Structure formats: C-alpha cells, structure tokens
Amino acid sequence: MNKQIFLFLTVIFTTNFAFTQSIDSIIIDTTLTDLELSFQDSVAALNEENELFSSSRKAYNVALALFNNQNFQEAIVNFNNAIVIDSAFSQAYFYRAKCYEESDNALAILDYQKAFSLDSTNFSPLYSVARIQALSDLEEAITTYHLINSYSNHESKAYYELGVLFYLKDDIDEAIICFTNSISLSKDARAFNDRASCYRILDNNELAIKDYLTAIALNSNLAFIYNNLASTYRHQGDSVKALDYYSLAIDRDANYVLAYNNRGSLYLDLDDIENALNDIDMAISIDNDYAPAYNNKGVTFHRQAKYIEALDYFDRAIALKNNYGKAYLNRGITRQMIRDEDGACNDWRRAKDLGIDVANKYFSSDCN
Numbered sequence: 001m002n003k004q005i006f007l008f009l010t011v012i013f014t015t016n017f018a019f020t021q022s023i024d025s026i027i028i029d030t031t032l033t034d035l036e037l038s039f040q041d042s043v044a045a046l047n048e049e050n051e052l053f054s055s056s057r058k059a060y061n062v063a064l065a066l067f068n069n070q071n072f073q074e075a076i077v078n079f080n081n082a083i084v085i086d087s088a089f090s091q092a093y094f095y096r097a098k099c100y101e102e103s104d105n106a107l108a109i110l111d112y113q114k115a116f117s118l119d120s121t122n123f124s125p126l127y128s129v130a131r132i133q134a135l136s137d138l139e140e141a142i143t144t145y146h147l148i149n150s151y152s153n154h155e156s157k158a159y160y161e162l163g164v165l166f167y168l169k170d171d172i173d174e175a176i177i178c179f180t181n182s183i184s185l186s187k188d189a190r191a192f193n194d195r196a197s198c199y200r201i202l203d204n205n206e207l208a209i210k211d212y213l214t215a216i217a218l219n220s221n222l223a224f225i226y227n228n229l230a231s232t233y234r235h236q237g238d239s240v241k242a243l244d245y246y247s248l249a250i251d252r253d254a255n256y257v258l259a260y261n262n263r264g265s266l267y268l269d270l271d272d273i274e275n276a277l278n279d280i281d282m283a284i285s286i287d288n289d290y291a292p293a294y295n296n297k298g299v300t301f302h303r304q305a306k307y308i309e310a311l312d313y314f315d316r317a318i319a320l321k322n323n324y325g326k327a328y329l330n331r332g333i334t335r336q337m338i339r340d341e342d343g344a345c346n347d348w349r350r351a352k353d354l355g356i357d358v359a360n361k362y363f364s365s366d367c368n
Helices: 002-024 034-068 072-085 090-100 105-118 124-134 138-152 156-168 172-185 189-201 205-218 223-236 239-252 257-269 273-286 291-303 307-320 325-337 341-353 358-366
Strands: none
Touching: 034 072, 034 090, 072 090, 090 105, 090 124, 105 124, 124 138, 124 156, 138 156, 156 172, 156 189, 172 189, 189 205, 189 223, 205 223, 223 239, 223 257, 239 257, 257 273, 257 291, 273 291, 291 307, 291 325, 307 325, 325 341, 325 358, 341 358
16 A cells, blocks of 8 residues: 555656656747848838938928028028938928029029929929029920920910910910910910900900900909900990990909009090099009009190190109100100200100100101
8 A cells, every 4th residue: 555655656746847847948939030020120110211201291391381481591401401311302392492492593493303303293393493494584484384294294274374475475376376275174264364465466356355255254353354355445446345344443453553544544545634633643542653654644744735744754654664665755745845855856766766666757857
C-alpha cells in the first residue's frame, strides 16, 4: 500500500515538473513579417504626410488672411512657406501670383502658369495670365485665350474675352465671330451688348438694336445697355426713344455719369438748354473730374453767347484731359468769337493733331 502511494506521487510530481519546464523553455518571437513592417512604415509615412499637409495649410491660411487684408508682402512670405512644405500646392501658387500682381507681373505670370500646370482642370490661372498680357501685348493674350479653348474644349467666357480683345484691336469682324461663339455656348447679356456695339460701329443699327433688346431681356438691370441702345436710337435720329432709354439707364443707376452727360448733350441738340444744364450739372456733381461734362457745359454757354463762361469750362475740360481734341476745337471756335485769332488757330492746330478732322476746315480757312 505504501509503495503504491509513493509511486503515484512520484508520477504526479514528475509530470508537473516536466510541464513547468516546457512552459519556461518557450521562446516568444517578436520579429515582424515583411508585410507587417511595410504596414508600419506606411502608417509612419502617412502620419508624416498628414503633419506636413497640416503645416502647409496653416501657412496657407495665414497667408490668405494677410492677402485679404492687402498685406501682400507678408502674404508672399507665408505662401512661400506653404509651397516649401508642399511644392504641388496649386492654390498657394495661384494666390501668391495675385500678390505678385501688385509689384511684378512677370513673377505673377510664372506662378499662374505653375498653378495651371498642377491643376489643368482649373482655368482661372490662365484667364489671369491673359488679363495681365492684355495690358501690354494683345497678341500674347489672344494666344492664351486660344490655349484655354484648346484645353477646355471651348468656353463661353474665353470666346467672350477674346472678342473684347479683337474689339480693342479694331478687328470688329473677328470680334463679332467671337461674341457669336460665346453666345452659342451661353446666352449672356454682356455678349449680346458687345456684339451690338460692334454692329453699331459697322452702322448696322438694326442688328445692334436687336441685340441690345435681347440683352435687356436677359438682364434688365444693366444700365449701360439702356445707354447704348439710347445712343443707337439717337444715331438713327429717333430722339424720343433715345431720351426714353437714357432715362431708363438713369433709373437703373442714379449715379450713371455717362447717361446724364449723354442725355444732357441730346437736350443740347434739341435746344433745350434748361434740361441740358440740369443733366450736365448732375454729371459734374457725381464726378467732378469727368471732362466731357465740362466740355458740354462750355457748349451750353457758347450757345447762349456767354463766351467767357464757355471758355472757362473748355479750359477745365482740357486741364482734366490734355489730349481732348473736341474741347480744343470748341475752345478755338469760342476764341474766334471774341476775336482771339491766334488762340483760335493754336487750338485748331492742336485739335487737328489730335485727329479731329473738322478742325482742318477751320484751320485751313482762317489760319493761313
């Protein structure tokens, strides 16, 4: 009996010892697999990328606030910081370009081009390039607008702005083509207005009136369209409609200097001196640097044989606009009325040099 118990205990003890020994001898392998290492590296890289992204955007936001406060030099410094961190940050280049426009158009163009190269779905940088180029070289700007159309598969805005450039080049036929292309893509009041102005230059008043009326139907709040339509009716000799549309222009914009001046000059043509003076004085009260209003006020005094007062206003017009040919012509005519022949001839010579053809007649007949 005692032997059996001993044997049993021995077996139990031996077994437990062997089990304990096997647990203690297990070696835990902490080595990561290649996949696990790759994942760990990816997480670290992502964290670093997120940190850089966050830093770049913080610098950008600071720069944008400075830009909005027109602190352009400080904004450039912070846009630089954003770009150093993230060299593919298209918007940072775009807004840095806007800052450069305040001091260096060449640098602005380079940044706009870089912004577009980083995001060729956004054409705003190229429009900005074209706008800057148009200040000094219309041909370069035209090339850029053609580039926009080649990338964008034709944009109404690009055709419209291209039409404006051809208008400025006095290429009226090409301007009409561009405005027509713009209209075919988007019915816009400004495009109809500008095409109408082209037709007016070509003395096609019927098409001009049709386009102006279409423009008004599309947007009845644009005062300049009413003014342009009024001037077309005036050119046709329809003073009643002209006065109506000048008045409608003023209804849309109570501070519309051009419409007051134009309506005033039409009243002058109709020998309505009182209404003419009211409108011209209103134009001057709105903008006391508007030379045509002073010229027209001089004409009103001339019509009333108040030559000294007329000369004063022609002088003011010329002081504001030294190359104002019509004011020189009118001052010359007024000087002739007070027997200032030398002064008259000097003014007519100046008007002639400035391209006022009728001045040739006065100069040739009275100054040789």
